[in-house]
Amino acid sequence: MLVLITGATAGIGKSCAEIFAAQGHHLILCGRRKERLDTIKTELEKKHKVNIHTLSFDIQKQTEVQEAIHSLPADLKNIDVLINNAGLAAGLSSIQDGKLEHWEQMIDTNIKGLLYITKHVANLMIPNKRGHIINLGSIAGKEVYANGNVYCATKHAVDALNKAMRIDLLTHQIKVTAIHPGMVETEFSIVRFDGDEERAKKVYQGMQPLRPEDIAETIYWAATRPAHVNINELTIMPSVQATATQVIRH
Ligand code: 8X3
DSSP: OEEEESSSSHHHHHHHHHHHHHOOOOEEEEOOOOOHHHHHHHHHHHHSSEEEEEEOTTTTTTHHHHHHHHTTTTTGSSSSSSEEEOOOOOOOOOOOTOOHHHHHHHIIIIIIIIIHHHHHHHHHHHHGEEEEEEEEOOOGGTTTOTTTTHHHHHHHHHHHHHHHHHHGGGGGGGEEEEESSSOOSSSSHHHHHHTTTHOOOOOTTTTTOHHHHHHHHHHHHHHTSSSSOOOOEEEOOOOTTTTSSSOOOO
């Protein structure tokens, strides 16, 4: 398979790159941080017999997304799986105190960026009459919690778009899946709290969160079901987390 992963420089995206490469799948890795993409490409090509192409661009900018996808050589346009992983939470504040730049960044990445790349890649998949789009949602797309407002709204949008894509792409035989994780320890909370590592650490204190590879393994499983099987959506939580806010800590 040829698999395009957005947000591939860290966390769940990077874990997906590792797991798909280990199984011999060729990759197109997308992200903003070019050096990180190059390092991952070198490491994975050395370890596994795979070809890795990197695309460094800002998914928030529709012209950059279009140019990146158009720049792919013909043989790399036959994408089998699109993993819409790029996304972030910025801030954890009430509506009245929220920072507009945080809201813009989350809406532009989690919703608009996902839409831009999906449109281009879906149009590459349609003539092939096959493909699979895997959207990274969140428990925040299923529930709303205090101060989560805009982040939760963007993930609710991903949940809606996941269902909408499945309807629109049905006649083109393109599968659409959403994976909704609960707490996963990645750079997620460090980014959410503007680099405050101490505050980020506290989020996972006294509990065992999911690891990025737990989610990546599930994505790999969903992507490798037989042609007649589609996983519509899965919500995956740490065993000690029942809802977005109920967690057992020791
Ligand atoms: C991340 C899960 O609960 O921190 O998408 O919002 S949560």
